[in-house]
Amino acid sequence: MNQHKETSVRTFRRTEAGTAALEDKNSGLSVEYRRILEQVGKRDxxxxxxxxxxxxxxVEWLGQ
Structure with a gap:
């Protein structure tokens, strides 16, 4: 009997545009979006x- 559950894991990576927006302090990104972009691609x-x-x-945020 297989007791392991299969899980779906999504991996996200930051695009060049996302990196540019994160690095530009005047990009207009909210604090929340900056926090998300900072975490994209990190191990955890x-x-x-x-x-x-x-x-x-x-999911809504990631869609933006």
């Missing part, structure tokens, strides 16, 4: 930073 990913937000809210 977004989970630790965003654990207090709903999955729906996170």
């Amino acid at each position: 990913g977004l989970r630790p930073l965003l654990s207090s937000y709903s999955k729906a809210q996170i």
Whole structure:
């Protein structure tokens, strides 16, 4: 009997545009979006930073 559950893991990476927006202090990015972009691509990913937000809210942010 296989007791291991398969899980779907998404890996995100920061685009060149995302990096440029993060590095530009006048880009107009909100503090929340800056925090997200800072975490994209890190080993632990977004989970630790965003654990207090709903999955729906996170998906909406990532879609932007």
